[in-house]
Amino acid sequence: PVNGDRLVARLKALGQVGALPEGGVCRLALTPEDGAGRDLVVRWMRDQKLQVTIDPIGNIFATRKGTQDGPSVMIGSHIDTVATGGIYDGNLGVLAGLEVLQALDDAGIATVQPVTVAAFTNEEGARFQPDMLGSLVHVGDLPLQEALDTISIDGTRLGDDLADIGYAGTAPLGGIKAAAYLEYHIEQGPVLEAEGIDIGVVEGVQGISWTEITLSGRASHAGATPMRLRRDAGLAAARIAHGVADIAKSIGGDMVGTVGSLRLRPNLVNVVAEMAQMTVDLRHPQEKVLAEAEARLAALVARVAEEEHVSFTRRRLARFEPVAFDGELVGRVEKTAKSLGLSTRRMFSGAGHDAQMLARTCPAAMVFVPSIAGLSHNTAEYTAPDDIANGLAVLGTLALDLAGR
Amino acid sequence: PVNGDRLVARLKALGQVGALPEGGVCRLALTPEDGAGRDLVVRWMRDQKLQVTIDPIGNIFATRKGTQDGPSVMIGSHIDTVATGGIYDGNLGVLAGLEVLQALDDAGIATVQPVTVAAFTNEEGARFQPDMLGSLVHVGDLPLQEALDTISIDGTRLGDDLADIGYAGTAPLGGIKAAAYLEYHIEQGPVLEAEGIDIGVVEGVQGISWTEITLSGRASHAGATPMRLRRDAGLAAARIAHGVADIAKSIGGDMVGTVGSLRLRPNLVNVVAEMAQMTVDLRHPQEKVLAEAEARLAALVARVAEEEHVSFTRRRLARFEPVAFDGELVGRVEKTAKSLGLSTRRMFSGAGHDAQMLARTCPAAMVFVPSIAGLSHNTAEYTAPDDIANGLAVLGTLALDLAGR
Ligand SMILES: NC(=O)NCCC(=O)O
Ligand SMILES: NC(=O)NCCC(=O)O
Numbered sequence: 040p041v042n043g044d045r046l047v048a049r050l051k052a053l054g055q056v057g058a059l060p061e062g063g064v065c066r067l068a069l070t071p072e073d074g075a076g077r078d079l080v081v082r083w084m085r086d087q088k089l090q091v092t093i094d095p096i097g098n099i100f101a102t103r104k105g106t107q108d109g110p111s112v113m114i115g116s117h118i119d120t121v122a123t124g125g126i127y128d129g130n131l132g133v134l135a136g137l138e139v140l141q142a143l144d145d146a147g148i149a150t151v152q153p154v155t156v157a158a159f160t161n162e163e164g165a166r167f168q169p170d171m172l173g174s175l176v177h178v179g180d181l182p183l184q185e186a187l188d189t190i191s192i193d194g195t196r197l198g199d200d201l202a203d204i205g206y207a208g209t210a211p212l213g214g215i216k217a218a219a220y221l222e223y224h225i226e227q228g229p230v231l232e233a234e235g236i237d238i239g240v241v242e243g244v245q246g247i248s249w250t251e252i253t254l255s256g257r258a259s260h261a262g263a264t265p266m267r268l269r270r271d272a273g274l275a276a277a278r279i280a281h282g283v284a285d286i287a288k289s290i291g292g293d294m295v296g297t298v299g300s301l302r303l304r305p306n307l308v309n310v311v312a313e314m315a316q317m318t319v320d321l322r323h324p325q326e327k328v329l330a331e332a333e334a335r336l337a338a339l340v341a342r343v344a345e346e347e348h349v350s351f352t353r354r355r356l357a358r359f360e361p362v363a364f365d366g367e368l369v370g371r372v373e374k375t376a377k378s379l380g381l382s383t384r385r386m387f388s389g390a391g392h393d394a395q396m397l398a399r400t401c402p403a404a405m406v407f408v409p410s411i412a413g414l415s416h417n418t419a420e421y422t423a424p425d426d427i428a429n430g431l432a433v434l435g436t437l438a439l440d441l442a443g444r
Numbered sequence: 445p446v447n448g449d450r451l452v453a454r455l456k457a458l459g460q461v462g463a464l465p466e467g468g469v470c471r472l473a474l475t476p477e478d479g480a481g482r483d484l485v486v487r488w489m490r491d492q493k494l495q496v497t498i499d500p501i502g503n504i505f506a507t508r509k510g511t512q513d514g515p516s517v518m519i520g521s522h523i524d525t526v527a528t529g530g531i532y533d534g535n536l537g538v539l540a541g542l543e544v545l546q547a548l549d550d551a552g553i554a555t556v557q558p559v560t561v562a563a564f565t566n567e568e569g570a571r572f573q574p575d576m577l578g579s580l581v582h583v584g585d586l587p588l589q590e591a592l593d594t595i596s597i598d599g600t601r602l603g604d605d606l607a608d609i610g611y612a613g614t615a616p617l618g619g620i621k622a623a624a625y626l627e628y629h630i631e632q633g634p635v636l637e638a639e640g641i642d643i644g645v646v647e648g649v650q651g652i653s654w655t656e657i658t659l660s661g662r663a664s665h666a667g668a669t670p671m672r673l674r675r676d677a678g679l680a681a682a683r684i685a686h687g688v689a690d691i692a693k694s695i696g697g698d699m700v701g702t703v704g705s706l707r708l709r710p711n712l713v714n715v716v717a718e719m720a721q722m723t724v725d726l727r728h729p730q731e732k733v734l735a736e737a738e739a740r741l742a743a744l745v746a747r748v749a750e751e752e753h754v755s756f757t758r759r760r761l762a763r764f765e766p767v768a769f770d771g772e773l774v775g776r777v778e779k780t781a782k783s784l785g786l787s788t789r790r791m792f793s794g795a796g797h798d799a800q801m802l803a804r805t806c807p808a809a810m811v812f813v814p815s816i817a818g819l820s821h822n823t824a825e826y827t828a829p830d831d832i833a834n835g836l837a838v839l840g841t842l843a844l845d846l847a848g849r
Contacts, residue, residue: 066482077688088823102724114585121710121714121715122710122712122713123663123709123710123715123718148451163714164713164714165710165712165713165714165715168713170714181521181700192712226668227665227667227668228665228669228670229667229669229670229673230831237625242458245667247667249714251711257819257822258821258822258823259818259819259821259822260633260794260795260820260821260822261700261702261704261725261727261821261822262632262650262652262700262725262727262792262793262794262795262796263631263632263633263793263794263795263818263820264633264700264818265633265634265698265700266689266692266693266699266700266701268634268818271689271702273685273703273706274685274689274703275706276682276687277683277686277703277706278682278686279682280678280679280682281679281682281683281686284671284676284679287671288671293670295666295669295670295671296671296717297666297676297714298667298678298682299678299708299711299712299713299714299715299716299717300708300711300712300713301664301678301682301706301708301711302711303704303705303706304528304668305527305528305570306704306705306706307526307527307570307597307704307705307709307819308569308570308573308654308705308723308761309526309568309569309570309575309654309702309704309705309725309726310526310527310528310570311702311704311821311823312704313528313822318713320666320667320713322666322667331617356713386484388667388668389667389668389669390665390668391667413664413668413669413673414662414664415665415668416663416664416665416714416715416716417662417663417664417665417718418663418698
């Protein structure tokens with residue numbers, strides 16, 4: 040007897056923390072706003088009498104005991120957002136987990152296995168790279184110290200920011216074991232809405248390649264420097280950004296390529312830029328195709344740099360191969376949705392998710408619901424209450440199934 | 445008997461104000477650094493017992509009386525810099541003027557006409573647009589109130605910044621009349637050095653067209669948004685920046701086009717940019733060619749915006765037609781240089797200068813000396829002491845000639 044209205048009310052309440060004037064929310068990872076959002080969620084966890092633990096990278100776990108000890112059925116996601124974020128991305132998965140536990144309490148149901156709701160640190164990767172950083176540390180594939188030493192786009196150190204907001208916890212890393220991991224999320228793309236499908240059964244996550252490129256040219260006078268004598272780092276960056284879109288379009292299919300961040304120095308109207316720093320985000324469901332796009336990017340950068348007489352360095356910000364979720368658990372998501380009378384469609388996830396990290400250590404699967412106009416990372420992000428209730432029902436039913444009663 | 449060493453010493457001393465760790469200087473107009481630079485120059489003016497007046501836009505005038513009243517022979521330039529500036533650009537013209545007056549004092553020479561050294565506000569146009577703002581107000585072609593209301597790239601109001609640094613003067617605007625205007629400047633381009641010429645005799649200044657373009661698209665998820673559904677303001681900006689260089693190269697000859705400033709919002713690795721703001725600097729010595737480049741830019745912006753499904757607005761930041769200096773005064777610059785045994789070359793200025801504004805109200809001319817590697821708006825900007833002394837001799841000789849003894 041999960042309650043979709045109660046979940047939507049909590050989504051709205053959490054959406055007030057870091058709310059933007061134009062709607063939507065900005066709670067970039069480990070900013071004071073993220074801290075305030077965490078405080079609210081942890082208060083709800085404690086109100087529900089859950090056992091809250093926080094690990095040294097700031098991942099938050101709230102556990103409802105089972106009748107037996109042992110690994111948890113884990114329901115998780117994140118509550119950090121991008122700078123132009125919606126109130127659903129990530130938050131939905133965490134708050135839906137809390138709603139499932141509340142519904143179990145309301146119905147007086149004891150589960151055999153414990154159920155844990157997890158909120159992982161810096162899933163977005165917008166302020167610190169890589170994305171899914173907290174879950175990557177949790178599964179043991181990014182050393183804690185390296186993660187704590189990560190520098191944000193604002194120049195701050197992750198460990199310092201974490202301490203500042205009071206979430207440098209002391210619970211042992213990876214201390215809470217998961218028997219299975221479920222993540223409920225908005226699709227963030229246009230497919231479910233376009234096809235009129237209730238539930239996306241996520242088979243896996245496409246590969247992600249993030250590169251930072253720094254181009255060094257020579258500052259000079261925009262009026263007095265002939266075109267042929269320039270070493271224009273800004274022009275080189277613009278040509279690369281243009282070329283990234285061309286690479287994605289020429290590979291076609293599911294290939295996407297984005298230059299979301301670009302900064303020039305000194306960034307003045309009449310100075311040829313001496314420096315440009317840009318990010319390139321490449322993604323594809325197949326490793327071979329993603330690697331091909333990366334090779335084309337490398338060739339593009341080398342060619343443009345030579346033609347524009349600039350030098351360059353590259354830094355890998357994130358690189359994750361495509362992930363396939365556990366076939367059996369994916370099948371159970373599908374069966375559960377169908378048993379509830381919901382229409383389903385198998386699909387790959389365009390966005391990265393903590394589930395892809397948890398999948399390294401336990402069976403993991405995801406439940407998607409439609410995003411209006413496919414919009415996410417946009418303040419107008421929206422999913423209808425009925426859709427939210429649909430996904431919640433799938434999540435609750437399957438979690439109870441997995442945990443046993 | 446002008447003293448080049450004394451001039452170089454003052455250039456270096458002023459270059460300490462706002463000095464950058466890597467060399468060069470940052471004294472963007474009306475910042476505290478500009479204020480400190482002004483304080484030093486005004487102190488030198490007062491030490492030389494010149495009559496200092498400051499007008500309401502912050503232009504500084506230092507006058508040495510003549511034996512007769514009447515309009516001045518004016519020697520001027522500016523002391524504001526770009527963010528990656530050298531110590532010569534602008535400063536040379538102002539400090540050379542003071543050196544000429546010091547030499548007259550040293551030699552006990554009285555001139556018939558007064559001689560005034562002027563330092564105009566915000567010549568660079570890097571922090572406030574348009575460039576040559578102070579001299580444009582001085583000649584009466586930009587209303588004072590409009591100038592004071594100009595907003596900087598930092599979001600501040602010019603009038604407030606001017607008051608903050610204590611240079612909102614009370615002398616009547618345009619109160620000091622010029623019989624002729626001389627500006628001594630580094631070339632900022634590569635021609636004189638390449639050809640081994642001592643003195644550039646400047647016949648005019650090329651036309652300048654500055655436009656700010658703001659592109660509005662839609663923020664969306666870099667992983668989950670198919671290429672064909674994007675409205676990527678960043679990609680549109682990159683294509684326009686690439687296209688500006690193509691326009692300049694395809695017109696060829698002296699045509700230059702630069703995108704020196706480009707900002708994305710939210711400027712994050714995994715968010716398709718919802719907004720991009722960029723500047724376009726187009727210049728050519730012929731009005732017809734400049735207008736043709738502007739038309740091509742307008743067509744480019746319209747085409748790219750349509751193809752990328754973004755909307756756009758344009759704002760004119762500066763527009764100055766090419767300027768031809770007074771033929772007779774230009775001839776006197778040439779004759780003076782030759783009479784001193786210096787090699788000369790007639791040329792157009794690639795950069796904008798206060799002289800092009802003064803030319804609207806009196807005969808104006810400029811003296812150029814070589815820039816090493818043609819570099820300016822670069823911290824490595826350099827002109828050799830011998831070249832500085834050459835230009836100083838031309839300036840001093842001609843100024844005395846014009847003022848009469
Ligand atoms: N779900 C989500 O938006 N994750 C952010 C990481 C990414 O895919 O860029
Ligand atoms: N001389 C000089 O650098 N002026 C700045 C204005 C411009 O030409 O961009």
